[in-house]
Amino acid sequence: MQSSMNDPAKGKRKSAAAAEPPLLAAEQSLALLRQMQLIRAFEEKLRSLFSAGLVPGLLHLCAGQEAVAVGVCAELGATDVIASNHRGHGHCLAKGARVDRMMAEVLGRRSGYGLGRSGTLHLYDAANGNLGTNGIVGGGIPLAAGAALSLKRRGRGEVAACFFGDGALNQGLLFEVLNMAAIWRLPAIFVCENNGYGEFTASEDVTAGLNPVARGAVFDIPSEAVDGMDVLAVRAAAARAVTRARAGEGPSFLVCTTYRYGGHHVGDSQDYKDADEARAWREKDPILRLSRRLEAEGMASADRIAALAAEVQAEVLAAVEAANADALPTADDLGSFLYA
Amino acid sequence: MPEPRIITYRAAILEALFAEMRRDPAVLVMGEDVGAAGGVFKQAAGLFEEFGAERVIDTPISESGAFGIAAGAAMSGSRPVFEVMFGDFITLVMDQLANQAAKVHYMSAGQFTVPLVLRTAVGIGANLGPQHSQSLHAWAAHIPGLKVVMPSTPADAKGLMAAAIRDDNPVVYFEDRTLYTLRGDTPQGDHLVPIGVADVKRAGEDVTIVATSRMVQVALAAAELLAADGISAEVVDPRSLVPLDVATLVASVRKTSRAVVVDGGYRQYGITGEIAATLAEQAFDWLDAPVMRIGAENVPIPFSRSLEPLVVPDAARLAKAVAALVRRR
Numbered sequence: 001m002q003s004s005m006n007d008p009a010k011g012k013r014k015s016a017a018a019a020e021p022p023l024l025a026a027e028q029s030l031a032l033l034r035q036m037q038l039i040r041a042f043e044e045k046l047r048s049l050f051s052a053g054l055v056p057g058l059l060h061l062c063a064g065q066e067a068v069a070v071g072v073c074a075e076l077g078a079t080d081v082i083a084s085n086h087r088g089h090g091h092c093l094a095k096g097a098r099v100d101r102m103m104a105e106v107l108g109r110r111s112g113y114g115l116g117r118s119g120t121l122h123l124y125d126a127a128n129g130n131l132g133t134n135g136i137v138g139g140g141i142p143l144a145a146g147a148a149l150s151l152k153r154r155g156r157g158e159v160a161a162c163f164f165g166d167g168a169l170n171q172g173l174l175f176e177v178l179n180m181a182a183i184w185r186l187p188a189i190f191v192c193e194n195n196g197y198g199e200f201t202a203s204e205d206v207t208a209g210l211n212p213v214a215r216g217a218v219f220d221i222p223s224e225a226v227d228g229m230d231v232l233a234v235r236a237a238a239a240r241a242v243t244r245a246r247a248g249e250g251p252s253f254l255v256c257t258t259y260r261y262g263g264h265h266v267g268d269s270q271d272y273k274d275a276d277e278a279r280a281w282r283e284k285d286p287i288l289r290l291s292r293r294l295e296a297e298g299m300a301s302a303d304r305i306a307a308l309a310a311e312v313q314a315e316v317l318a319a320v321e322a323a324n325a326d327a328l329p330t331a332d333d334l335g336s337f338l339y340a
Numbered sequence: 341m342p343e344p345r346i347i348t349y350r351a352a353i354l355e356a357l358f359a360e361m362r363r364d365p366a367v368l369v370m371g372e373d374v375g376a377a378g379g380v381f382k383q384a385a386g387l388f389e390e391f392g393a394e395r396v397i398d399t400p401i402s403e404s405g406a407f408g409i410a411a412g413a414a415m416s417g418s419r420p421v422f423e424v425m426f427g428d429f430i431t432l433v434m435d436q437l438a439n440q441a442a443k444v445h446y447m448s449a450g451q452f453t454v455p456l457v458l459r460t461a462v463g464i465g466a467n468l469g470p471q472h473s474q475s476l477h478a479w480a481a482h483i484p485g486l487k488v489v490m491p492s493t494p495a496d497a498k499g500l501m502a503a504a505i506r507d508d509n510p511v512v513y514f515e516d517r518t519l520y521t522l523r524g525d526t527p528q529g530d531h532l533v534p535i536g537v538a539d540v541k542r543a544g545e546d547v548t549i550v551a552t553s554r555m556v557q558v559a560l561a562a563a564e565l566l567a568a569d570g571i572s573a574e575v576v577d578p579r580s581l582v583p584l585d586v587a588t589l590v591a592s593v594r595k596t597s598r599a600v601v602v603d604g605g606y607r608q609y610g611i612t613g614e615i616a617a618t619l620a621e622q623a624f625d626w627l628d629a630p631v632m633r634i635g636a637e638n639v640p641i642p643f644s645r646s647l648e649p650l651v652v653p654d655a656a657r658l659a660k661a662v663a664a665l666v667r668r669r
Contacts, residue, residue, distance in 0.1 A: 081416060115449040124448035131415055132448065136439050142405050143440065146412020153394065154417065176405025183400070337450040338485060340508035 064261035067286035083140030088133030125238025138171035167198030187245035215251025228256030355499035371423030412414035427462035442485030449638035470640035492556035499533025544574035561655035606634030
């Protein structure tokens with residue numbers, strides 16, 4: 001079923017009315033592009049590995065949604081914090097996680113971030129302030145707010161962002177946390193990736209009120225709708241939110257309209273989506289969109305962009321090779337790190 | 341060694357909280373009504389006045405979200421002591437406790453620690469009914485990654501609270517409301533009771549009573565009755581359910597050859613079963629009788645004054661059951 005909660009046509013109308021966000025300097029723009037390409041290459045490689053039976057467990061990929069992770073994390077520093085969700089490879093990579101350790105973890109190898117014991121749903125990267133992907137829908141939301149509480153006490157202007165899907169809009173936990181973030185003026189940024197589907201069900205079939213932005217606004221939290229297929233628009237919205245948070249002005253709530261190219265997980269037949277819908281969204285692809293703008297404005301040639309794509313592709317392939325050469329965790333790893 | 345002096349269980353816990361908050365600015369207290377109100381049982385009295393709203397944080401009635409925030413704060417440099425007002429309400433924080441806090445250190449392969457204390461008041465005795473009287477510590481003890489403690493005396497209450505706050509793991513601290521007014525010798529100054537070390541509360545020869553929390557006091561009273569009946573009972577208090585000091589429990593049972601396990605939680609699938617099975621496995625050759633389990637009756641706990649006392653054993657009933665076990669042929 002077509003999901004109208006994140007209708008691409010609505011996004012188009014909106015972007016036609018509003019001015020395109022300004023491009024950044026060439027090197028900054030190319031860095032955003034490269035990050036999105038890296039995430040896409042990572043996800044596409046995993047999709048094929050999974051189809052070949054080489055990935056244990058389930059895999060929830062974020063291809064199509066790269067602009068949100070990259071746009072938000074571009075505004076965060078190394079000591080700022082994020083909490084991610086089940087569709088979180090993009091968030092982790094955008095926050096600085098190492099491609100090789102990410103790949104090793106997803107493939108269950110010992111050099112992974114969790115010794116190859118935890119997998120895609122439990123990717124933690126403390127060095128980059130990443131409180132983890134999460135197997136519970138909405139589970140990371142209070143963790144990020146809790147980090148915001150610690151960061152506020154530390155008083156260095158650091159912030160915490162959390163990423164969650166439209167599925168989490170119907171978790172009561174979100175509203176408990178929004179309320180506390182507002183009353184305590186926590187430096188927290190709540191980022192909803194509204195891809196129109198919660199698991200296998202169109203959001204609109206299970207969600208009252210078609211304007212998710214209102215769910216932040218009701219707590220008097222500055223809340224805005226963002227074109228989640230435009231990394232520059234996401235970055236601009238994130239910059240406003242981060243500035244508020246660093247200044248002690250409390251939380252923000254961003255609803256980024258985006259699209260999940262794949263199913264809920266790899267192997268989901270996606271019978272509930274129609275082909276026209278997917279095609280319409282592919283036309284708004286965040287990587288193509290930024291590439292075209294960079295080319296049109298003479299900031300990067302098609303060759304330069306293709307070279308970047310080849311570079312990240314090679315990085316991902318090297319990570320897969322390293323992971324495949326790496327050991328599986330052994331019985332000695334079964335009980336380690338149970339208690340500190 | 342600091343001089344002991346007699347204070348209440350409630351005051352002993354507070355003493356540990358004051359000391360640890362003075363010692364370490366990362367320690368926070370969070371919960372419903374813990375601020376200016378000082379806690380519904382006055383179990384946080386005075387903290388707000390000394391440490392202010394920044395460190396003694398009144399939460400809305402949003403247990404799940406607030407405890408999740410405590411977990412996130414613990415992952416990022418704070419050391420929260422989070423209060424769940426009634427033990428029955430840990431059902432509301434279970435996802436954050438069992439799926440997040442308990443597992444983060446393991447899942448992150450040691451990148452993160454979650455140094456927090458969840459303190460919660462349990463037990464019968466105030467006619468509060470089925471949703472305010474349960475002792476659900478078995479729920480927490482079931483989850484690997486959590487530590488679980490249940491002090492039975494003021495000294496243990498102080499020492500275990502201090503140890504729990506300094507521990508880098510999530511520790512669930514179950515305190516029995518009816519013990520708040522219990523008075524006992526309590527060391528002044530720094531006093532730590534290591535987590536995972538049981539304590540023989542009364543030495544005896546004929547039977548071991550393994551008792552937790554308020555049941556320790558019941559067992560000590562039962563031991564007096566048994567002594568008058570010619571039976572010498574040893575009362576062993578595990579103090580920590582996780583980790584469990586199996587060695588001390590087994591050593592006692594190997595000496596006495598009989599064991600009764602008594603606890604305020606439901607008997608079905610409860611910690612009495614876990615401890616009884618452990619004793620059966622590790623002291624089988626020394627046992628002269630089956631290990632007996634006594635827990636709360638497997639019913640919602642009635643508020644009725646005539647029924648509530650029937651749910652959990654008192655000293656007379658416990659003594660009778662122990663005597664029957666000892667005299668079993």
